[in-house]
Amino acid sequence: MANESRxxxxxxxxxxxxxxxxxxxxxxxxxxxKAIIIGGGPAGLTAAYEFLKTSDxxxxxxxxxxxxxxxxxxxxxxxxxxxxxxxxxxxxxxVVMQWWNDILPIYSENSDIKLTYRNATTNVxxxxxxxxxxxxxxxxxxxxxxxxxxxxxxxxxxxLTPKTVGKIGYFNTLLIGLSYLRSVIFPIKNPKTLxxxxxxxxxxxxxxxxxxxxxxxxWGIPCSKISAEWGAQRIKGLSIRKTIAHYxxxxxxxxxxxxxxxxxxxxxxxxxxxxxxxxxxWDEVASRxxxxxxxxxxxxxxxxxxxxxxxxxxxxxxxxxxxxxxxISGDYFISTMPxxxxxxxxxxxxxxxxxxxxNGLLYRDFITVGLLLRNINFELEDNxxxxxxxxxxxxxxxxxxxWSPFLVKDKDTTWVGLEYFCNEDDAIWKKSEAEMKTLAIxxxxxxxxxxxxxxxxxxTVIKMPKTYPAYFGSYDRFDEIKSYTDxxxxxxxxxxxxxxxxxxQDHSMLTAIQAVQNIGKGILTKxxxxxxxxxxxxxxxx
Numbered sequence: 001m002a003n004e005s006r007x008x009x010x011x012x013x014x015x016x017x018x019x020x021x022x023x024x025x026x027x028x029x030x031x032x033x034k035a036i037i038i039g040g041g042p043a044g045l046t047a048a049y050e051f052l053k054t055s056d057x058x059x060x061x062x063x064x065x066x067x068x069x070x071x072x073x074x075x076x077x078x079x080x081x082x083x084x085x086x087x088x089x090x091x092x093x094x095v096v097m098q099w100w101n102d103i104l105p106i107y108s109e110n111s112d113i114k115l116t117y118r119n120a121t122t123n124v125x126x127x128x129x130x131x132x133x134x135x136x137x138x139x140x141x142x143x144x145x146x147x148x149x150x151x152x153x154x155x156x157x158x159x160l161t162p163k164t165v166g167k168i169g170y171f172n173t174l175l176i177g178l179s180y181l182r183s184v185i186f187p188i189k190n191p192k193t194l195x196x197x198x199x200x201x202x203x204x205x206x207x208x209x210x211x212x213x214x215x216x217x218x219w220g221i222p223c224s225k226i227s228a229e230w231g232a233q234r235i236k237g238l239s240i241r242k243t244i245a246h247y248x249x250x251x252x253x254x255x256x257x258x259x260x261x262x263x264x265x266x267x268x269x270x271x272x273x274x275x276x277x278x279x280x281x282w283d284e285v286a287s288r289x290x291x292x293x294x295x296x297x298x299x300x301x302x303x304x305x306x307x308x309x310x311x312x313x314x315x316x317x318x319x320x321x322x323x324x325x326x327x328i329s330g331d332y333f334i335s336t337m338p339x340x341x342x343x344x345x346x347x348x349x350x351x352x353x354x355x356x357x358x359n360g361l362l363y364r365d366f367i368t369v370g371l372l373l374r375n376i377n378f379e380l381e382d383n384x385x386x387x388x389x390x391x392x393x394x395x396x397x398x399x400x401x402x403w404s405p406f407l408v409k410d411k412d413t414t415w416v417g418l419e420y421f422c423n424e425d426d427a428i429w430k431k432s433e434a435e436m437k438t439l440a441i442x443x444x445x446x447x448x449x450x451x452x453x454x455x456x457x458x459x460t461v462i463k464m465p466k467t468y469p470a471y472f473g474s475y476d477r478f479d480e481i482k483s484y485t486d487x488x489x490x491x492x493x494x495x496x497x498x499x500x501x502x503x504x505q506d507h508s509m510l511t512a513i514q515a516v517q518n519i520g521k522g523i524l525t526k527x528x529x530x531x532x533x534x535x536x537x538x539x540x541x542x
Contacts, residue, residue, distance in 0.1 A: 032057065032058050033057045033058070033331040033332070034057065034058050034059075034060060034329070034330040034331055034332075035047070035048075035058070035059045035060070035330060035331065035333070035334060035519075036060050036062065036314075036315050036328060036332070036333045036334070037059055037060065037061045037062065037336075038062055038302050038315070038333070038334065038335045038336060038337045038498075039062070039063060039335070039336030039337055039495065039498065040061050040062075040063030040065075040068045040069070040070070040286070040296070040298070041069060041070025041071070041072060041336055041508070042072050042495070042505040042508045042509050042512075043336045043495030043496070043498060043509060043511060043512040044061055044063070044070075044334065044336045044494075044495065044512070045061065045068060045069070045282055045285045045286060045289065046099075046285075046508075046509040046512040047059065047512035047515060047516055048061050048289050048294050049288060049289055049292075049294075050512065050513055050516040051294075052289060052292040052293065052294055053292075054516065054520065055516070055520055057331070057332065058293065058294065058295070059289070059294045060294070060328060060330070061289070061294065061295065062297050062300050062301075062302055062315070062317055062328075063296070063297065063299075063300065064298075064299065064300060064301040064302075064320065065298065065299070066298050067279070068279070068282045068285070068286045068298075069281075069282030069283070070336075071084050071085050071366075071464055072087050072278040072282060072505050073277075073278060073279035073282065074277030074278060074279030074407075075279075075462055077370055077458075080370065080372060080407065080408055080409050080415050080458075081276060081277050081406075081407040081408075082277075082370050082400065082407075082417055082460075082462065083278055083398070083400065083403055083407070084366070084368055084462060085366065085368075085419070085464075085467065086384060086398050086403070087278040087505060088143065088272075089138065089272040089273055089274070090270075090271045090272060090506075091504075091506035093506055093510060095510070095513065096506040096510060099513075100138065100272065100281065101138070103281055103284055103288075104136055104137055104138045104274055104280070104281055104284065105136075105137055106138045106139075106140065106272060107137035107139060107140075108139070108140040135275055135276065135280075136275075136280075136284065137274075137275050138272040138273065138274055139275055139404055140270055140271075141270065141272070141383075141402075141403065141404065142269065142270060142402075143269050143383060144382050144383060144402070145382055145383055145384040145385070145386065146385055147210055147385075148385050148386065148387050148389065148447070149209065149388040149389065151389075151447075152167050153378075153385075154167060154168075154210070156386060158206065172209075176203060176205045176206050176209075179203035179204050179206065180202065180203035180206065181203075182204075183199055183200055183202075183203045183204070191228045192227070192228055193223065193224050193225070193226060193227070193228055194215065194223040194224075194227065194228055194471075195207070195212075195222070195223035195224045196228060197228040197231035198211050198212075198215075198231060201231075209388075210388055213388050213389070214386050214387065214388045217393070217395040217421055218395055218421045218468070219364060219421070219468075219470065219472075220364065220421065220423060225472055226470075227471040227472060227476065229471055230471040230502060273403055275404060275406050276404070276406055276407070277407055297317070299319065299320045299321050300317050300318065300319055300320065301317065301318050302315050302316070302317055302337065302345060303316050303317065303345060304345050304347055305333070305345050305347060305348075306327075307346065307347055307348040307488065310487050310488055310489050311488060311490050312330075312333045312491050313329060313330075314327050314328060314330065315328050315330070315333070331490065332490050332492070333488075333490055333492070334494055334512070334515055335491065335492070335493050335498050336493075336494055336495035336497060336498035336508075337497065337498060338361075338469075338498075339358060339361055339481060339493070339498070339499070339500045340358050340359065340363075342358075342485075342493070342498075343355065343358035343481070344358070351484070354481060354484045356474070357474045357478065357480050358474075359474075360473045360474025360477075361469070361470070361473055361474055361475065362470040362472060362475075363423075363466040363467070363468060363469055363470055364421055364422070364423065364468035364470055365421070365422050365429060365463070365464065365465045365467055366419065366420070366421060366422075366463070366464040366465075366467035366468070367420040367422065367429070367436065367461065367463050368417045368418070368419055368461070368462045368464075369418040369436055369437060369440035369459060369460070369461050370415065370416070370417050370459060370460045370461075370462070371415075371416050371418065371440060371441065371444065371456050371458075371459050372413055372415055372456065372458040372459070373413060373414040373415070373416060373450060373455055373457065374413065374454075374456070374457050375450065375451070375455045376414045376416075376449055376450060376455070377448060377449055377450060377451060378448075378449060380402070380414075381402060382402060383398065383399065383402050384396055384398055384399075385399070387447070389447065391446070392443040393420055393428065393443065394418045394420060394440065394443050394447075395421050396418075396419040397417065397419065397449075398417040398419065399414065399415075399416050400415040400417060401415055418440045418444070420436075421468075424465055429463065433460075436461045437459040437461060441456050441459070468502060469496060469497060469500040469502055471502070475500070478500060481500075482530060486526045489524045492515040492518070492519075492529065493526070494508065494511040494512045494515050495508040495512065496508055498511075499511065499529075499530070501533060503533055510532050510533075511529050511532050511533075514528055514532060
């Protein structure tokens with residue numbers, strides 16, 4: 001970048017921050033403050049970019065892997081791209097929607113697509129054509145997910161249409177209705193566990209048919225041992241009543257609204273998606289950070305944080321390629337690393353109780369098996385298919401062709417991802433790549449999606465540790481962690497693992513944006529950070 005361009009950026013950052021920097025000779029120049037950002041996922045990169053756009057603070061992003069975006073990344077396997085876990089780009093936050101649009105403008109062949117902000121409809125800034133927009137665009141994609149149960153497909157969320165009733169059977173539908181009425185007449189007040197949460201929303205019978213098996217695959221323990229808080233955050237206001245209301249609204253008319261602020265997230269019908277998957281967006285953000293002078297360090301792990309009183313002073317990092325260690329001082333520290341690891345690495349006086357809570361925090365790990373198929377036995381328009389079948393281990397299947405056609409090298413093939421939820425000490429996590437491929441193929445045959453192993457052209461396996469922070473273990477004492485870490489005035493916990501909160505990426509971004517704003521305003525309390533994502537909005541069962 002030219003010196004003049006750098007100067008303009010620095011000047012605009014100073015004005016936005018509301019502070020001036022003393023310039024002049026090198027001897028008199030005030031050194032800019034530094035922010036050490038642990039982790040290069042959505043929260044970490046958002047924080048770095050916000051610092052560079054709005055302040056004079058210089059960010060240093062420390063990422064232990066060789067990629068950006070955390071689990072919101074795109075893995076390229078022989079030209080076929082995998083979105084780990086699936087990332088729909090939508091938010092009820094105007095800030096996040098505009099943030100994404102500034103990085104990758106929206107492209108759509110439908111010029112009537114509109115976004116709605118606080119009930120006000122505005123035209124989407126759509127590139128005039130694919131050639132003019134190039135590859136750096138967001139596509140408008142149709143949302144469709146279904147449940148595969150009893151060898152049949154059911155809409156997700158469940159809708160009480162004649163088609164659904166026919167598949168369930170009239171007697172079963174009657175029992176579902178009676179079960180739901182019972183939950184209304186005899187409500188569970190203040191549900192504590194996840195099964196109580198589901199039953200209060202859907203009735204016991206519908207819960208046992210369409211939620212129980214899948215959810216217990218995700219977490220590996222009974223729903224009766226999981227906090228209801230997970231349900232409140234992930235499927236929030238969704239209920240039978242709202243499902244029926246949405247269905248009736250669809251009959252009498254609906255518009256092309258990809259933001260759909262007044263729609264429950266599980267009912268949203270359109271979403272935005274980077275042309276080449278989520279990693280495309282975060283790679284672009286990383287490039288812009290570097291262009292603006294931010295430091296990006298990959299293959300580097302934080303192995304210690306030094307403190308003095310109520311401040312963090314520096315981090316000790318290890319280069320995973322050379323083994324060399326380095327101490328980096330900073331003025332602000334933003335952590336997205338798992339809370340358990342943060343506490344273990346803090347060089348501070350930590351009480352036994354806090355260590356006990358940190359050590360008791362649990363995570364759920366994730367395996368994706370990508371299968372390239374010559375043939376598939378069903379015509380699938382789905383993004384996700386939830387496998388509510390207890391006789392297989394797979395929990396969910398993605399159809400990457402339907403996320404973006406540009407994720408698939410050969411459009412005549414079907415590129416799917418089978419998702420398995422486990423712990424690092426489980427037998428399935430320890431399986432070799434060949435064993436995982438064999439398991440995935442055999443389960444596809446058992447489910448009836450393919451006829452034989454001969455339908456599979458190629459396969460790959462990706463393992464992701466600590467994908468989901470768990471709402472059990474010592475989680476019920478997490479406030480002890482919050483109280484302790486909040487004492488450090490210049491330490492800000494953001495993001496999914498950084499806060500041990502099951503955030504979507506837009507919430508993770510909002511925590512980072514808020515942290516940067518707090519620093520700029522000199523706000524030392526962290527209450528507004530922890531409050532993000534407690535309103536129980538825009539979530540969806542994962």
